[in-house]
Amino acid sequence: MNSYDVxxxxxxPGGYVAAIRCAQLGMKTAIIEKYSTLGGTCLNVGCIPSKxxxxxxxxxxxxxxxxxxxxxxIPGEIKVNLKQMINRKQAVVDQTTGGIDFLMKKNKIDVYxxxxxxxxxTHITITGKETIEIEAKxxxxxxxxKPSNLPFISIDKERIIxxxxxxxxxxxxxxxxxxxxxxxxxxxxxxxxxLGAEVSVxxxxxxxxxxMDSGLSKELNKVLKKQKFQINISHKVKSVERKGDEVIVKxxxxxxxxxxxxxxxxxxxxxxxxxxxxxxxxxxxxxxTDRGQVEVNxxxxxxxxxxxxxxxxxxxxxxxxxxEEEGVFVAETIAGxxxxxxxxxxxxxxxxxxxxxxxxxxxxxxKEAGVEYKTGSFPxxxxxxxxxxxDLDGFVKILADKTTDEILGVHMIGARAADMIAEAVVxxxxxxxxxxxxxxxxxxxxxxxxxxxxxxxxTEDRALHI
Numbered sequence: 369m370n371s372y373d374v375x376x377x378x379x380x381p382g383g384y385v386a387a388i389r390c391a392q393l394g395m396k397t398a399i400i401e402k403y404s405t406l407g408g409t410c411l412n413v414g415c416i417p418s419k420x421x422x423x424x425x426x427x428x429x430x431x432x433x434x435x436x437x438x439x440x441x442i443p444g445e446i447k448v449n450l451k452q453m454i455n456r457k458q459a460v461v462d463q464t465t466g467g468i469d470f471l472m473k474k475n476k477i478d479v480y481x482x483x484x485x486x487x488x489x490t491h492i493t494i495t496g497k498e499t500i501e502i503e504a505k506x507x508x509x510x511x512x513x514k515p516s517n518l519p520f521i522s523i524d525k526e527r528i529i530x531x532x533x534x535x536x537x538x539x540x541x542x543x544x545x546x547x548x549x550x551x552x553x554x555x556x557x558x559x560x561x562x563l564g565a566e567v568s569v570x571x572x573x574x575x576x577x578x579x580m581d582s583g584l585s586k587e588l589n590k591v592l593k594k595q596k597f598q599i600n601i602s603h604k605v606k607s608v609e610r611k612g613d614e615v616i617v618k619x620x621x622x623x624x625x626x627x628x629x630x631x632x633x634x635x636x637x638x639x640x641x642x643x644x645x646x647x648x649x650x651x652x653x654x655x656x657t658d659r660g661q662v663e664v665n666x667x668x669x670x671x672x673x674x675x676x677x678x679x680x681x682x683x684x685x686x687x688x689x690x691x692e693e694e695g696v697f698v699a700e701t702i703a704g705x706x707x708x709x710x711x712x713x714x715x716x717x718x719x720x721x722x723x724x725x726x727x728x729x730x731x732x733x734x735k736e737a738g739v740e741y742k743t744g745s746f747p748x749x750x751x752x753x754x755x756x757x758x759d760l761d762g763f764v765k766i767l768a769d770k771t772t773d774e775i776l777g778v779h780m781i782g783a784r785a786a787d788m789i790a791e792a793v794v795x796x797x798x799x800x801x802x803x804x805x806x807x808x809x810x811x812x813x814x815x816x817x818x819x820x821x822x823x824x825x826x827t828e829d830r831a832l833h834i
Contacts, residue, residue, distance in 0.1 A: 372398045375504035377484040380408020382679030382691025383510030389699035391475035400484035406468040410688040413532045420457040425562040486652035513640040513680035521608045541565040543631035549576035553637035568598040581730040581779040642681045717786045722762045725789035728777030740770040744826025748782040753813035759783035764822040773801035802826035
């Protein structure tokens with residue numbers, strides 16, 4: 369029987385990063401993955417493939433809508449080759465997951481393909497092509513999550529689908545009904561909208577992207593409506609039925625009236641649930657909460673002291689980069705170090721175009737906590753860089769403490785917001801004030817000048833270019 373200092377169950381961003389950090393710290397490490405490729409949901413059927421399709425569909429939309437204005441004329445009809453688009457996406461996935469294989473070899477991490485299941489707190493049974501058992505002094509559970517569903521919806525993976533199937537459709541929907549106006553639904557909705565589908569979003573809450581700052585929801589709602597999305601908020605879905613190639617969705621609107629939607633595909637994107645199936649956690653003395661999450665303390669330690677859990681399977685935001693931070697945190701904790709994570713400073717991003725990004729507290733949270741704050745906002749359309757690229761939608765908003773001027777939250781929507789948010793994370797990690805950021809030189813012309821201008825607006829309402 370092979371024996372390890374650490375075994376990691378699950379090879380998504382949390383799991384494989386934890387394994388690498390353990391190996392870097394001199395621990396003999398194994399990683400267990402039930403699928404034939406490493407990388408988990410994120411690399412195989414999540415973050416990476418969705419970004420590949422978002423990029424391809426964006427190029428197509430630019431070609432048919434914006435090239436002419438740029439003085440680029442393409443004779444003949446510009447057509448979508450969906451099969452090639454899906455093939456390119458798969459090539460990106462294959463290259464990325466292959467990179468994880470390389471990293472495992474480079475760091476001398478043993479990879480086991482099969483379902484990892486606890487026999488007891490220090491022994492794991494791996495059921496794959498054959499059944500084997502390994503011993504591990506410490507184990508990190510990184511089993512991730514699966515798409516959630518509503519109890520009355522039967523997902524057939526053909527017409528009534530999850531994000532997994534939406535990434536490999538063989539035709540462009542005529543009318544895609546999206547249940548859930550969160551990150552996944554809006555990103556995939558935008559892919560198919562660009563390619564020619566009619567898209568109807570049905571959201572239970574009173575706004576899309578309901579966990580983010582309401583100012584971002586409002587602006588994104590406005591932009592998507594301009595892009596001809598049909599957005600239906602405060603709608604409670606009560607039935608989803610397939611009749612041949614048609615899907616009929618019935619919902620109650622905010623007045624309690626029944627509304628019917630008919631389309632050829634229905635994407636169910638109502639969040640994700642922790643995945644612990646087959647883990648046999650109780651055999652190791654690991655407690656699972658009522659919500660299906662692995663219960664952990666502030667050290668991400670489970671009720672079994674030598675077993676830790678990270679990522680989507682524990683509480684907190686279901687984000688790949690949060691899982692990575694936790695993977696490093698646990699590896700360093702096992703090695704006797706004293707790492708830290710500030711969960712307030714883990715950014716959230718929506719990869720629509722314009723992109724949406726946020727870190728720290730929202731205005732709603734500050735009001736609820738009774739914190740006195742000031743706000744500074746700057747529109748992207750006032751930037752030379754935005755006019756040059758024709759990306760005029762959006763704004764940057766900075767929330768700062770009214771007394772100390774410390775930045776408490778940064779919320780942005782616009783071109784490249786996903787990349788720009790890192791500046792805000794750095795500033796807040798070092799507890800910068802709005803004035804600190806306003807006095808930093810930002811290259812001209814760039815989109816990040818909007819951050820400097822918003823900081824100036826928050827300092828003494830002294831933005832320069834508006």
